[in-house]
Amino acid sequence: MAVSIVDYELPHDTHNVYDVSFHGDRIHTLVTHSSSVVDSWLAQTNLQSRIVGLDVEWRPNYNRSIENPVATLQLCVGPDCLIYQLLHTEHIPQALHAFLANRSYTFVGVGIGSDVEKLLLDYGLHVANAVDLAVFAAHRFDSTELRNAGLKGLARQMLGKEVQKPNRITMSRWDNQWLTCDQVQYACVDAFLSFEIARHLNV
Structure with missing residues (x-):
C-alpha cells in the first residue's frame, strides 16, 4: 500500500504520535494543541x-458570511511533521512566532500565499519567507501549466508519486478536538x- 498510518495511542491529553508511511518514506508525526509540546518539537x-513544508486546514465554510479560522498548522522538516491544533491551544508560543518570522527558513507549499495570509489574520502569525511551489516550478521550467498545478499534480510531475485527496477528508471537521487517523x-x-x-526543485 502506498500510504498507511500507525497510531501510538499515547495516554496523554496534550498530544499523540503517529508514523505515516508514504511510498517508502516514514514520517514521524506529532499532533498536539499544547504550546509547551510545540516548544519541545521546535527545540x-x-x-x-x-x-519547511507548511500547510493549514480549517473547517469548510458553508455559509458565505462565516469565515472559519485555521484549525491546524502543519510543519514538516524531512521525516518529522508537526500538526498543531491552533484552534484548541491555550496560547501560541513565542518560539513559533520567532520560527515563522525567521527569514533564514523558507516555508514552502502550493497556494501558500492564502495560507500565510489566513495565519496572519486569524492568529497574528507572520510567515516571513514563503515560496509557492507551483510558481517556483513554473519559473524553473518555463511552464504556464505548472503555475496552475495543485499539490497532487506537482507530486506526480516532480516526484512521480500519486497522492489521493478524498473529498470526505478534505471537507471534514478539522475543528474537532481529536483528529481521525485519516485526517492525520x-x-x-x-x-x-x-x-x-x-527539495527536488532545490528551492
Whole structure:
C-alpha cells in the first residue's frame, strides 16, 4: 500500500504520535494543541535543512458570511511533521512566532500565499519567507501549466508519486478536538510532499 498510518495511542491529553508511511518514506508525526509540546518539537527537531513544508486546514465554510479560522498548522522538516491544533491551544508560543518570522527558513507549499495570509489574520502569525511551489516550478521550467498545478499534480510531475485527496477528508471537521487517523495522514502527507517537492526543485 502506498500510504498507511500507525497510531501510538499515547495516554496523554496534550498530544499523540503517529508514523505515516508514504511510498517508502516514514514520517514521524506529532499532533498536539499544547504550546509547551510545540516548544519541545521546535527545540528538538533538526532544522538544518532550512526548508519547511507548511500547510493549514480549517473547517469548510458553508455559509458565505462565516469565515472559519485555521484549525491546524502543519510543519514538516524531512521525516518529522508537526500538526498543531491552533484552534484548541491555550496560547501560541513565542518560539513559533520567532520560527515563522525567521527569514533564514523558507516555508514552502502550493497556494501558500492564502495560507500565510489566513495565519496572519486569524492568529497574528507572520510567515516571513514563503515560496509557492507551483510558481517556483513554473519559473524553473518555463511552464504556464505548472503555475496552475495543485499539490497532487506537482507530486506526480516532480516526484512521480500519486497522492489521493478524498473529498470526505478534505471537507471534514478539522475543528474537532481529536483528529481521525485519516485526517492525520492527509495533513501530514500534504506538508511532507511540499517539503519533498521543494527539495527536488532545490528551492
